[in-house]
Amino acid sequence: MESLFSSLKTFFKRPPVIIDNLAFRLHYRGTFIVLVACSLMVTSKQYFGDPIDCISKDDIPNKLLDTYCWIHTTFSIENAWKKTVGHEVPYPGVDKATDGQKRVYHAYYQWVCFVLFFQAAFFYIPRFLWKAYEGGRVAKLTENLNAPLGSDNKRIELLAKYLKVYEKRHNHMFYFYSFMEILNLVNVLVQMMIMNRFLGGEFTSYGWDVLQFTEWDWSVRYDPMIKVFPRLTKCTFHRYGSSGDVQKHDAMCILPINILNEKIYVILWFWFYMVAIISAITIIYRLTTLLFRQVRLSRTKAHCSIVDRNNLETVLDRVSVGDWFLLDMLARNMDASCFNRLIELLKGNNINAKV
Template structure:
């Protein structure tokens, strides 16, 4: 419990040592002053970070819904269903668009801004996650994919490196004579079995969202700059 609360650490040079011969577990070895330690404190904050990430992903949608106020739903109604595609509603919508032509440009620009905000949001979150996990998130998913192709002599699970299940901990306590003694212990982190899977999924999800958002913004800029593209896309949707 003490180790879990006050963070644990791994020995960097012990990651590639042979388990069972040189070390008992990847990242666990004799701790000396010369050995570089990698401290793990993130696991205490994972649930909070995931909550705030979900909240920030929802912000662009909330802003858009609050800004347009349900206008799009009122205009289209049930026109996307066979039963709702009646001639009168289509005529009313056509008349409305003619009367209020160029009066809703602000909706288009705001929607485009929300798409840009989506991309900025996911990129910033990826940078934050990379810092949160000690610089390991950027290549985390790629390392997991390439895991089976690594040389068996130096092979170690990249998920265990980022989310170790067994770490070291140093604490002090009074000995039998009343002197302060230093104890070197090992700490089991079973929660990391779940964390490693969550962040593999997040890695692929973040990159997929970033790619789709980038393509969407390029498409949006194309329709904004080239009138012929706008006309052709409108005809395609109406046909």
């Protein structure tokens, strides 16, 4: 199992330079890792066995029947979900097939690993766009300024000169980053809609149904996870008989893979709703940083507690929201004493504006 997830270890390492917030990292690191890990588990036959095993009383080879039913999908009988198991039906959704009965076909299990992987890729796109747009600017500006003993006063002065020369020219960074946060929210909402469509409209209420399952009366109780991810289904195989007539063979198929799938999508249901709520709160917070200077002041002060509040307030009164956004990222990546010195220089307003 360790070898299975060894490729994900690099995503747990702290980046040398922080250019985003925790909510942003929840998308391209947290959700990305969860989705890729789930995709790897679904494809790991050695840990969870064969994905499908079909049984039939006829002389059809089991391996052939397994392959056929996996490729051509299996189905359940709609009106057999709530019948009494052991008396009316052998398993929820499995019943004698007659003409006119509504069948629910299950084909998603063939695509789960691919869908999870592509979803993970989409969660990384905003990070890729923001990193390309930022272009390593913060890393270059804070080079050798993240250690108290290695602080270079000359570099701090050069950084202060840069900020003075390019004062009120960083709004584009703030607005692009805000757009990426909106894109994160749109992405998670679209992904939830895709998953709902992928699971036949069952994903939207899937988590609530599972939570309410334990409160149902035993006389009418059936596991909602079994309806979405049935562990036993039906499959019909047609072939020519010895006389040349078409023969129909009825088979029942066990889907061990769905034991894993149902757990994965319960976790994803709660995870996606959590990420969507946090993303919406983040956008509201981003709007407050745009409208209220005191929020920006408190935010940057929290990153560098030793900086003089009056000096910081004087600087933020003069600069634009984009300049504050860059200063806030510098505060997160610079040593506190270096950042305090930078604010003192910017507040002094006596910097020679020549780089």
